[in-house]
Amino acid sequence: MNFTITIMGSGAAIPTFTRHCSAQLVNINGVKMLLDCGESTQNYLRQYHVKMQSIRTVFLSHLHGDHFFGLPGLISTMHLCGRTEPLTVYAPKGIRQALEMLFQVSGTELRYELNIVELDFDDCRIIHQERSFRVKAFPLHHSVPTFGYVFEEEQPLLNLRRGVRDRYDLTPDECLKVKNGADYVTPDGKVIPNAELTNLPRLPRRYAYCCDTAYNDDLLSSIAGVDLLCAESTFDNAFQSVAEEKCHLTAALAARLAANAGVGQLLLTHFSARYKELEPLLQEALQIFPNTVAATDGMVLEIPFRTKS
Numbered sequence: 500m501n502f503t504i505t506i507m508g509s510g511a512a513i514p515t516f517t518r519h520c521s522a523q524l525v526n527i528n529g530v531k532m533l534l535d536c537g538e539s540t541q542n543y544l545r546q547y548h549v550k551m552q553s554i555r556t557v558f559l560s561h562l563h564g565d566h567f568f569g570l571p572g573l574i575s576t577m578h579l580c581g582r583t584e585p586l587t588v589y590a591p592k593g594i595r596q597a598l599e600m601l602f603q604v605s606g607t608e609l610r611y612e613l614n615i616v617e618l619d620f621d622d623c624r625i626i627h628q629e630r631s632f633r634v635k636a637f638p639l640h641h642s643v644p645t646f647g648y649v650f651e652e653e654q655p656l657l658n659l660r661r662g663v664r665d666r667y668d669l670t671p672d673e674c675l676k677v678k679n680g681a682d683y684v685t686p687d688g689k690v691i692p693n694a695e696l697t698n699l700p701r702l703p704r705r706y707a708y709c710c711d712t713a714y715n716d717d718l719l720s721s722i723a724g725v726d727l728l729c730a731e732s733t734f735d736n737a738f739q740s741v742a743e744e745k746c747h748l749t750a751a752l753a754a755r756l757a758a759n760a761g762v763g764q765l766l767l768t769h770f771s772a773r774y775k776e777l778e779p780l781l782q783e784a785l786q787i788f789p790n791t792v793a794a795t796d797g798m799v800l801e802i803p804f805r806t807k808s
């Protein structure tokens with residue numbers, strides 16, 4: 500039941516020696532997905548010993564080069580290495596035209612199925628469903644169409660309270676129904692409410708990714724209460740007007756977003772190449788939202804279990 504995020508690129512538009520362009524590996528119970536795919540992503544996968552053929556799904560926030568230019572190369576390498584399993588790519592409208600043009604001029608005929616799902620809507624909706632989790636997408640506020648994502652575990656089955664099975668002589672079928680939330684009706688017609696029979700083992704974990712975007716209160720409903728929010732923080736306070744002009748966040752605005760959305764922890768990323776040290780940006784965020792960390796390339800974060808308080 501692992502739920503980990505590996506940072507493979509924490510830089511903004513221009514890569515540096517220590518920060519590559521945006522890319523993350525999300526691993527939920529062994530299902531590996533890419534979240535953005537900047538340059539160098541395939542090298543990073545090798546460096547971190549992630550089998551690229553094990554990735555089945557890619558989610559792109561938008562089609563700026565620092566989030567996307569690693570994808571054609573990765574798709575091509577998967578092809579050259581004999582991939583046969585399908586690959587699904589979710590991205591804003593335009594991705595199909597971009598990829599098809601590149602593969603046409605390079606004479607590439609993929610030997611595996613590439614499923615392209617173009618996102619073009621203005622609400623928050625489920626776009627991808629796996630057995631133990633789902634992925635929602637919602638629009639951000641950037642200079643081109645951009646989507647944020649929320650990775651959300653399914654509600655786990657309820658636990659039977661101690662002694663309940665024997666007290667009511669429940670069959671396996673009845674146990675399963677109660678674990679799924681049903682009340683129990685005794686043979687003489689008495690209704691036992693589910694709350695008297697079960698405990699919630701833990702809350703489903705949720706991870707949200709907002710990169711790139713300007714601040715807007717309309718983001719709050721999509722990310723409210725997530726365990727971990729990864730938000731871009733391209734600039735510090737001194738560049739707030741530049742951030743607003745270019746539809747980016749400062750570290751302080753990212754912290755404001757985290758505080759207003761009531762998230763558990765904030766992860767800052769997408770740092771401008773002008774910052775050699777991240778401490779000043781981190782300090783600006785910490786003053787507003789104390790549970791903040793700054794991403795570094797290679798960082799792995801495990802989203803912890805939470806029990807109901």
Ligand SMILES: [Zn+2]
Pocket residue numbers: 511512521563565566711769
């Ligand atoms: Zn960017």
Ligand SMILES: [Zn+2]
Pocket residue numbers: 561563641711
């Ligand atoms: Zn951008």
